[in-house]
Amino acid sequence: MESLHETEATLIGQAHISNLMNAYAGSMALKCAVELRIPDIIHSYGGGPVALAQIASRIPSPSLETAYLARIMRLLVRENIFSANRCQPDDGHESHETLYSLPPSSRWLLQGPGFELSLAPVVLMLNHPWMMSPWHCFGDCIKTGGIAFEMAHGRKIWDFALENPEFNRLFNDGMACVSRITIGGIIEVYKDGFESIGSLVDVGGGIGKNLVEIIKSFPHIQGINYDLPHVVATAPAHDGVTHVGGNMFETIPHADAVLMMEIMHHWGDEDCVKILKNCRKAIPKKNGKVIIANIVLKAEGDGMFDKTGLVMDLVMMALCSGGKERDEPEWKKILEEGGFPRYNIIKTPCLQSIIEAYPL
Numbered sequence: 001m002e003s004l005h006e007t008e009a010t011l012i013g014q015a016h017i018s019n020l021m022n023a024y025a026g027s028m029a030l031k032c033a034v035e036l037r038i039p040d041i042i043h044s045y046g047g048g049p050v051a052l053a054q055i056a057s058r059i060p061s062p063s064l065e066t067a068y069l070a071r072i073m074r075l076l077v078r079e080n081i082f083s084a085n086r087c088q089p090d091d092g093h094e095s096h097e098t099l100y101s102l103p104p105s106s107r108w109l110l111q112g113p114g115f116e117l118s119l120a121p122v123v124l125m126l127n128h129p130w131m132m133s134p135w136h137c138f139g140d141c142i143k144t145g146g147i148a149f150e151m152a153h154g155r156k157i158w159d160f161a162l163e164n165p166e167f168n169r170l171f172n173d174g175m176a177c178v179s180r181i182t183i184g185g186i187i188e189v190y191k192d193g194f195e196s197i198g199s200l201v202d203v204g205g206g207i208g209k210n211l212v213e214i215i216k217s218f219p220h221i222q223g224i225n226y227d228l229p230h231v232v233a234t235a236p237a238h239d240g241v242t243h244v245g246g247n248m249f250e251t252i253p254h255a256d257a258v259l260m261m262e263i264m265h266h267w268g269d270e271d272c273v274k275i276l277k278n279c280r281k282a283i284p285k286k287n288g289k290v291i292i293a294n295i296v297l298k299a300e301g302d303g304m305f306d307k308t309g310l311v312m313d314l315v316m317m318a319l320c321s322g323g324k325e326r327d328e329p330e331w332k333k334i335l336e337e338g339g340f341p342r343y344n345i346i347k348t349p350c351l352q353s354i355i356e357a358y359p360l
């Protein structure tokens, strides 16, 4: 006969698996709230408390299902995305009506002017069916190799984006939000690191937004934004930034330092080593450095973002060929092979760390 202890452990297991297998419900409820702009609606009422009918009145629809909305809100209150309290009948509200508020921690879900540091576009991007369907291919990927995104959509993510303007917009909007948050965190903690350099090449810098932010804070830096020719062709001109088109696997423009933000995790080790060897050629041997902004995995860590790091590793597996997040020994290996034997890891107030690496 099972002991009381075993029975409890079995029940805990059942509850744990039930929660995990249904974890998508939280993501989907969150996506629904962002789509309907519920955080913005509550914010427009001063952050609450606000009644369901007031929220409903701001959602454009000829036939809104308030009962559905209430159920979405109930789960999101449980997930601490919104807070709720029951008002008393004499407050001018209907009897024991639930009033909702937006806690400060959910201000990340606000969108629009003044809320550039928003996670809302990332919620919409990561939870879109286009991004979710590759996850269903992991079993086949494990058995046969291959890339989940290609199995799901029949082409690489970049080709899919080229052919599908709606996906391109969704993906770019999400990525732009991630970059804004990351670059803010980096500038905050890496002041001395930027003070000491005169020129900086941002490899895979897209249309140069990160460099623009860096130069705003460190106007003495001469910035070179380096990306594929068709990408820099669309980059807006900015004082202090020169746009250069090219291929990082062939050559990288010369500068005191190289910045690579969210680049290396898209590539396998061999490709990363090739890129690092080109970085080494691009910087002075004596004082040159590479500044990498990427996740440093701590699989067992109990830090705020440590579990997210493992999830992002699977996002890379879902989307890219060879893409992965790396722990410190994995970083050390590719850095050494790429000609950077000395490095420091600097924590930032965001998911990514700075890996500052030197050729000597």
Ligand SMILES: C[S@@+](CC[C@H](N)C(=O)[O-])C[C@H]1O[C@@H](n2cnc3c(N)ncnc32)[C@H](O)[C@@H]1O
Binding pocket: 175, 179, 203, 204, 205, 206, 207, 210, 226, 227, 228, 231, 246, 247, 248, 249, 260, 261, 262, 263
């Ligand atoms: C995920 S984005 C990161 C953009 C930017 N660093 C950021 O953090 O927002 C990766 C970038 O790498 C660029 N890229 C891909 N292959 C490249 C190559 N061979 N040479 C130069 N850039 C490349 C892409 O065009 C894209 O802009």
